[in-house]
Amino acid sequence: VAAELAAAPVGAGGRLPRLWLVTRGARSLAPDEVPDLAQAGVRGLARTLVLEHPALRTTLIDLDPEGHDGAYLPAELTAGQDDEVAWRGDTRRVARLTRAAARPHPAPRPMVRPGGGYIVTGGLSGVGLYTAGRLAAEGAGCVVLNARSAPDPQALAAIEHMRASGAHVLVVRGDIAEPGTAEHLVAQVAAGGYPLSGVVHSAMTLDDCLVADLDADRLNRVWRPKAAGAWRLHRATRDTALDWWVCYSSIASLIGGAGQANYASANAFVDSLAEWRAARGLPALSVNWGGWAQIGRARDLTHDAFPMMPPPEGMAALAELIGRGVRGAAAMRLDPEALVRTVPETTRSSFFRPIVDAVRSADDLGTDPQALRALPPERLREVVAERLRERIGQILGYRGADLSRRTALTRLGLDSLMAVKTKNAVLADFGVVVAVARLLQGISLGELEDRIVGELGGEPEPQTPPPAVARAQARAQARLSARTQQRRNR
Numbered sequence: 459v460a461a462e463l464a465a466a467p468v469g470a471g472g473r474l475p476r477l478w479l480v481t482r483g484a485r486s487l488a489p490d491e492v493p494d495l496a497q498a499g500v501r502g503l504a505r506t507l508v509l510e511h512p513a514l515r516t517t518l519i520d521l522d523p524e525g526h527d528g529a530y531l532p533a534e535l536t537a538g539q540d541d542e543v544a545w546r547g548d549t550r551r552v553a554r555l556t557r558a559a560a561r562p563h564p565a566p567r568p569m570v571r572p573g574g575g576y577i578v579t580g581g582l583s584g585v586g587l588y589t590a591g592r593l594a595a596e597g598a599g600c601v602v603l604n605a606r607s608a609p610d611p612q613a614l615a616a617i618e619h620m621r622a623s624g625a626h627v628l629v630v631r632g633d634i635a636e637p638g639t640a641e642h643l644v645a646q647v648a649a650g651g652y653p654l655s656g657v658v659h660s661a662m663t664l665d666d667c668l669v670a671d672l673d674a675d676r677l678n679r680v681w682r683p684k685a686a687g688a689w690r691l692h693r694a695t696r697d698t699a700l701d702w703w704v705c706y707s708s709i710a711s712l713i714g715g716a717g718q719a720n721y722a723s724a725n726a727f728v729d730s731l732a733e734w735r736a737a738r739g740l741p742a743l744s745v746n747w748g749g750w751a752q753i754g755r756a757r758d759l760t761h762d763a764f765p766m767m768p769p770p771e772g773m774a775a776l777a778e779l780i781g782r783g784v785r786g787a788a789a790m791r792l793d794p795e796a797l798v799r800t801v802p803e804t805t806r807s808s809f810f811r812p813i814v815d816a817v818r819s820a821d822d823l824g825t826d827p828q829a830l831r832a833l834p835p836e837r838l839r840e841v842v843a844e845r846l847r848e849r850i851g852q853i854l855g856y857r858g859a860d861l862s863r864r865t866a867l868t869r870l871g872l873d874s875l876m877a878v879k880t881k882n883a884v885l886a887d888f889g890v891v892v893a894v895a896r897l898l899q900g901i902s903l904g905e906l907e908d909r910i911v912g913e914l915g916g917e918p919e920p921q922t923p924p925p926a927v928a929r930a931q932a933r934a935q936a937r938l939s940a941r942t943q944q945r946r947n948r
Contacts, residue, residue, distance in 0.1 A: 477514040478535060479504050483523025485544050486733035487551060493737075494523070498730035499685070501542075502722030503669075505714030505809075508541060510669055512803045512882050513891065520544040540808040555713065556812050558787060569777040571701055573599035574655030575647035579634045579687060581605060582613040584754040585706060585747070585772070586660030591616055592773050593656075594625035600652040602628045602643050605661070626650055634661050634687035640694035654698050659728070660706040661687050664755065666717040668875060677720045684724040688731055696740060702780050705732055705744045709764070712746045712788050713810075717875045729786055736785040743779055747772070748790025762796035762852075800852055802886030827889030831914050842888065842910050849883045850903055863904035867897060874898065888914065 484497035507516040542553035580586035581603030711725035735742035751766035804810040851858035
């Protein structure tokens with residue numbers, strides 16, 4: 459539906475139809491409120507659509523699970539401006555991303571019970587393997603590591619180091635989403651005579667694509683280890699007196715992830731599962747991790763807005779969250795100014811308003827199309843050229859100064875996901891709608907600049923042919939000139 463709306467003709471005022479996603483009781487807004495897990499993944503999808511298709515103004519409304527809808531829904535659909543709302547009775551709640559208050563005292567509960575048994579899924583690589591090492595170093599009696607693949611040399615070396623610290627370490631291969639695997643992990647801890655004290659669910663996989671390309675296979679491939687695996691672990695441990703039960707989620711479910719709707723929605727499910735367990739009196743914590751430095755799938759990625767977190771810092775955050783007894787929180791490094799600069803879609807989302815408002819300046823012409831329209835034509839082109847070059851450079855991975863105005867953006871590496879980001883950046887910065895299809899047809903930086911300036915009223919957009927056509931015209935003109943010269947020479 460979202461893909462069809464995004465491709466639909468614009469309506470009055472040049473706008474696309476607005477997309478509303480309505481759930482009932484999908485969110486837990488009180489400690490004892492049990493969320494409906496069948497709807498849990500919708501939030502991750504909604505947050506991703508905000509980034510992939512900001513023109514749709516995707517809005518998530520969660521209705522009262524008791525059915526007290528009143529007369530507020532029609533008003534919300536006609537006049538609501540926030541992009542994530544929940545109603546409970548006559549009370550309207552709006553989701554906002556804010557920093558957690560600092561805790562003045564150390565966490566009172568230790569993360570590791572000396573001699574206790576622990577299970578770590580996804581435990582033979584990345585963050586899961588590092589977590590297992592910390593558990594062993596802090597006195598765990600037994601650590602059971604689960605993964606589908608056999609340990610590689612790096613994992614084998616880490617396992618030997620854990621054993622040298624005195625921990626009993628077992629490797630149990632198997633698909634955590636398959637029936638019986640989670641129960642086998644629990645049985646392995648019990649067989650060694652250790653009390654099962656904690657569970658870390660770190661298993662995951664990725665299969666990135668745009669929402670329009672998402673199908674059942676790609677959804678299932680990502681959901682199985684993360685969401686189905688978490689449910690299997692819940693069922694296998696629900697009658698066990700655990701100190702804690704932790705799911706490693708991702709900031710993708712919290713803030714969205716362009717190209718990661720399946721991953722964001724799977725992590726939204728485990729976030730809700732933690733709330734679901736906590737509401738039933740079971741230990742539960744879901745941590746929305748940002749990127750970790752040196753380890754994990756995202757270790758080689760760079761993003762100005764989300765600097766990588768050193769592993770010891772991540773473990774300190776985990777220990778504090780376990781000690782606080784909270785059921786969910788994000789742990790990441792965030793640069794608000796870089797977020798506004800590199801993810802311009804956030805400037806139009808009410809969810810990010812506290813972060814955006816803290817850094818937005820009154821003279822930021824790049825986010826005020828009306829102020830741009832008031833500029834003299836020469837100054838308008840300067841501002842557009844500078845901001846557009848900066849944006850395109852960030853998306854393509856170039857320095858802005860190195861970008862050619864004449865080369866087609868596709869020849870510089872622009873793909874479909876980058877085209878979506880470019881479309882969103884142009885809309886956020888200049889209020890100009892550019893179709894993804896046009897960006898993928900060979901438009902150059904200079905032509906895109908002309909288009910924006912023309913729509914803002916500074917100059918009429920020149921009718922420049924696409925680069926491929928221009929090259930063909932140039933070759934034809936060259937051949938004609940050559941023939942003319944030959945005739946003269948005769």
